[in-house]
Amino acid sequence: MIRSEILKEIAPILRDQLVVCNIGIPSQELHAIDDQPTNFYMLGTMGLASSIGLGLAIAQPKTVIVIDGDGSVLTNLGTLPTIGNNAPANYILMIIDNGSYGSTGDQPTYTGMKTDLAGMARAAGCDNVVEVQDVDTGAALQAAIDGGTATVMVVKCDSGNAKMPVITMDPVVIRDRFMKSVAG
Amino acid sequence: MNIDKKIADDLVANDISFVTTVPCKQLAGVIEEIDQRDDIFHIPSNKEDEGMGLCAGAWMGGKRPAIIMQNTAIGVTINTLATLIQFYRMPLPMIISYRGELREPVACQVEMAVHTKALLNQLNIPTYHFHWQRDVEELDNILKYTFMCSKPVAILTDANFWGGYGDQ
């Protein structure tokens, strides 16, 4: 499965949750599949989805699901120790590990070679790290939501992108409707 | 006057309850002070752009954030300031130790000091420079201004403000 197929499958689970979504095609795909005010789309700032989600999870009690990418976690590796030492129970980091920089044309990342993100997360202090195959994502995500502990999911899937339109929504509108959903 | 305590007091008085830091020698006292405050959640970050991501999330979650960092971090965070904090219009007070200014003993620090105000200016970031201890009296107004206009705002605090780098 590629990322967009996973997102289609888990859209009904994501629908009622606060979601912080990674820059580029992941956000475009989620936006096209099921746009919700509870989705915070990153339009830039590669790497910070996991950090934004962590700040959000600490600041308020609702479950926060971060949809991140292998390339983005690799560029902000300092996030893993911060998550490992601070993540509250309502924090779920779901790394779509397609072994590539998907948005920029599927250039390979090191996770498709010798680098193991789940091992790195564990070494950074994340207690609950699960490795998931693409077809099992929905069940694993639901288990993480129901489990009530901070979870890092590393979802192994194929590289590839669906053709979706660029998000043209104003960033302040994205942020404002998201904040209203957080507070509501 | 204890400026570490005064800064922490002003943060608390402005309802700032989420603070991330990357240390600088000049900031050691204020970081220690913040660590002791029950009404501030202090989360150290490993890099300042990561810290700004945490602050963005905390703000969307209903908490007022602040970041405490060194001016060299302006070189680390330009993309984040432009594409996250400014693009989504979020408030972010940045209490910044201004290394490489008067009374600085380390020559390398001057290399980023000479770019600091130019970069902040290029980014249209409101910038205040604390050089004398009494300048801290402005902090309360600057914090109010930051949340009024929902912008990142820089407060540069140099070695003279902190009482001299070597003899503090």
Ligand SMILES: Cc1ncc(C[n+]2csc(CCOP(=O)(O)OP(=O)(O)O)c2C)c(N)n1
């Ligand atoms: C600082 C910076 N460098 C490079 C880019 C270009 N860029 C945007 S998305 C992306 C790939 C992200 O890969 P990953 O997180 O694995 O997500 P995927 O698209 O594979 O799901 C890159 C390199 C950028 N936006 N910012």
Ligand SMILES: [Mg+2]
């Ligand atoms: Mg990827």
